[in-house]
Amino acid sequence: MSTRDLFGEEHELFRETARRFIEAEIAPHHARWEIDGGVPRELWLKAGAAGLLGCSIPEAYGGSGADELFNFALVEELARSGFTGPGFPVHNEMVMPYILAFGTEEQKQRWLPPMVRGEVIGALGITEPQAGSDVRGIKTRAVRDGDDFIISGQKVFISNGQICDVIVLATKTAPDAKGGGVSLFIVEATRAGFVRGRRLEKLGMKAQDTSELFFENVRVPASNLLGEENGGFKLLMKNLAQERLTQAVRSAAVVETVLQYTIDYVAERKMFGQTLADFQNTQFKLAEIKTEAVVGRVFVDHCLRLFMDRKLDGTDAAMAKMWMSNLHCKAVDECLQLFGGWGYMWEYPIARAYADARIVKIAGGSMEVMKQIIGRSLFKPKKD
Template identity: 45%
Template sequence: MPKRTLYSEDHDLFRESVKKMYAKELVPFVEEWETKGLVSREFWKACGDNGMLLPDIPEAYGGGGLDFKFNAILLEETALAGTTGPAFGVHNDIVAHYIHNYGSETVKSHWLPKMASGEAIGAICMSEPSTGSDLKAVRTKSTPVDGGFILNGSKTFITNGINADVAVIAARVGDDSGAKAISLFVVACNEKGFIKGNKLNKVGNRSSDTAELFFEDLFVPTENMLGEQGSGFIYMMKELPQERMSIAISCQAAAQHAYDLAVDYVKERKAFGKAVIDFQNTRFVLADMKAKLQVGWAHLDACIQALVDKELTTTEAASAKLWHSELRCEVVDNCLQMFGGYGYIEEYEIARLWRDARVMRIYGGTSEIMKDLISRSI
């Protein structure tokens, strides 16, 4: 990995503390979480105890009062540890920010401290069985009643869906079919009418619990609406760049981790009487990946700084998500090839990294959607 100038000494100290904590609380349990299909709540509590949750949320609400670079370090180190399990990108970077940016003082004071301690795990509920990247087509309906709203509908592909204690839900108020009818609501997941369905059996990202959710006459108090009625779609568009940057960060670090594993393997593995790395093709493929990773880190750091400075555009975030997710798939696939048959065996970590990579080109907006967004700026 090239030397980076993005981070300060404080960031470096935080990174070292995360690595030490992961060595004790994360790495030994990855296989167990993969088998069970979710991360233990004990790990989330340990993260809270170690100041790893909501790092860029103000201290008044239990957060760290720091900048997004601390969030980025968590995403990087999680990927470098070889897992996608603890979905910090959802909990820290998305749900907490919706609540902080648009929630009432009551909602913020109630949920953010619990999320910062690990007592409450967050989920974002946008995707539906018939609605993925086209968020304007959300069908979950919210009907106004005395004191609040009644929600009916369903969501799918919801990260943290099983573990979640608090959810931000996109729903349509009224009969208008356009984006102006969409509003956002904060809901406790133990409320009557909030039903957790099946934990989805995914190809990869198995330790990150993903579920179907159903809302049957779910009552939501008026004060639990985020921001203004009908502004939900606008809020989602404002928050998506940070979500896509979170994905880009994880992808870059995961690609680097796969590369590092492959380099170690080809130096030890022998074929035809010599180390696999001694073959010219191996060295050329590694050199190509190393060059692309170098470019990737430079681009990523520029985007992170732009995000911290509130200068990152929607187009730049889409470009980052597109480029780094495609890079991750390319690098991981090339690295698996270097392992030969062993790369296709589950006991080898590279197999898991390969499985986990594919969805990155789908969620947070497909590569095709990213290209369409980018093309609008041309």
Template identity: 50%
Template sequence: MHIQRTVFREDHEMLRETARRFFERECVPRQAEWDQAGKVDRQTWLKAGREGLLCTMIPAEYGGGGGDFGHGTVINEEMHRAGVSGVSFGLHSDIIAPYIVRFGTEEQKHRWLPSICSGETILALGMTEPGSGSDLKAARTTAIRDGDEYVINGSKTFISNGLNCDMVLVACRTDLTAGSKGISLIMVEATRDGFRRGRKLDKVGQRASDTAELFFDDVRVPVSNLLGEEGKGFAYMMQELPQERLGIAIYAAIRLERLLEQTIDYVKERKAFNQTVWDFQNTKFKLADAKAASVAVRTMVDYYIGEHMRRKLTVEEAAIAKLFATETLWKHLDDMVQLHGGYGYMLEYPVARAFVDLRVSRVFGGTNEVQRELIARKL
């Protein structure tokens, strides 16, 4: 049964074809190389920029695609349909760059965005800290004003694009006594004295994602690098997090559908006890459950995509999408590994690769326990 999707326009689908060809041509053949290196080569970032696959939602006057959330979504979907892992185009384009568009001055937008849209400047997001995890209000990295500069001290961890990044959007405490109202967002160039990258973190999956620790030791940046108003950083992050969480739900939906297709193909060919694995009733029942679940996730996610394109998505709805999509994906992914038998544990099979790559979907973007708390507040 094929679900007729109505949320996308013709211009979205045209970009989908461009994205599909790009990921199949430029990314799938390089996946093993990137896994080995622990990061994606910068040439691929520049190629993505030339093909219009970065910053599709950024206005054209700043070098972006001038599109909407649907354009970013089809790129996200095609990357994950291809099984590409660890390429952080979405983080760069759809999570960090919009902060500059929404909260930056015209001077900041014209100064920073053109090279961000072209892939010359790679962005990272410095929110998570070693001692606080998903609790963004507990940030301890400080930015103390000294004349026309901020002096930043502290550290961040689990930072995607940490090794490749040229600029970091850093959540800093500019007022030590104001709680969540003491947090500000400051752009920090990686060339600043006192900025250094720690080790590449050794993750279970997503090996090509260059995840690192970042350290700030008396890093001086001009006050003109402040994004938006001082003390409004936490409120800004709360405004932008729903889109990030919906993005995670979107790729959970597409990965569940694709893994189901691959598992059906596998069990119909794999022989066991003089029949195919498909011939066992248990197999049919497990896959029927997975199919029903994938339709439910797809229906929900497409509804929320439409709501977000109308700027109506709430914090609660984004939490529901992220929680349900990732928990459902994980349950059925575990079943699909089981249906592959021993081959489900071999990384040459997509289902095994997905098993290690996708476990983090229930952790990042705010753990699913945080999503449950957000949902419960509205009960």
């Protein structure tokens, strides 16, 4: 079972479009964006014009109505390129799906078409300084005031934070309610009281804008509520499986890419009168990574099929993320070792892949949370 069995001819044509876009619009500028800490808005407009944003959004809301595999194909091509700056997956795989699945007709008509065009950039506001994987622990409050809600709080580690126009924001509306009283809101970045904090300086993924966001008595109409009041936790749980699958897909592509250019390097690198590839240690190390990569790819593709059939559950998504995140970090570490001192030089893609890798064990739910989800599933009562 391979990715080629899962994706059809139309998906492969889309991949070619994505590769050409990456080569023309991202590759020449990414080094500068790593220094700047973000990508320009113009890139989003170009991506929208190229049909890379919101592929699975129905035509009624400005998309092409294609299946979600097109979005996953873009995730893979960005991962293979090694360029982490554009926050397209957050926009495509995390923000728009909430609006499409849970938004009112008015909300979908208002936000989805400009998001597909790249005119409006989305961010997802969940994580807080003291609440990451524990969504019920968030402190941001939304208090009803007549026909409005007044939002106060802080978010952190928000991708697209410096450039976003709209945030799908997790808040507390009834702290004592079952499920933590979490509600989701669509919050425009133009609203009074919304303040962008500092652009965070990270270990890796340096060209991807990651920021603090502050909400200082931000007044939003009740019509900005996404889904039911106090029903946000269930919505988050439904979409977190997709987010974790997206990360697993990215990790699978990174592992395969890193493995291939390590194979190419050791085949040419001379050492003690032979190539580095001639050493048994090199072959054994790469054989192990190759085997684990193939096993991981088979399961990721299985989860993609489940997702397309609307059967992917949180446990399978957690297992895919845990396996691929661990392998992602292992692969870049062991492959870098085979590059020797050159592997530590930023000019080599393996160095950037190493710096970019560590976040995968944290983002979208830590490894410990993934284990907790999987562990709990082992002891659920069996259905008759």
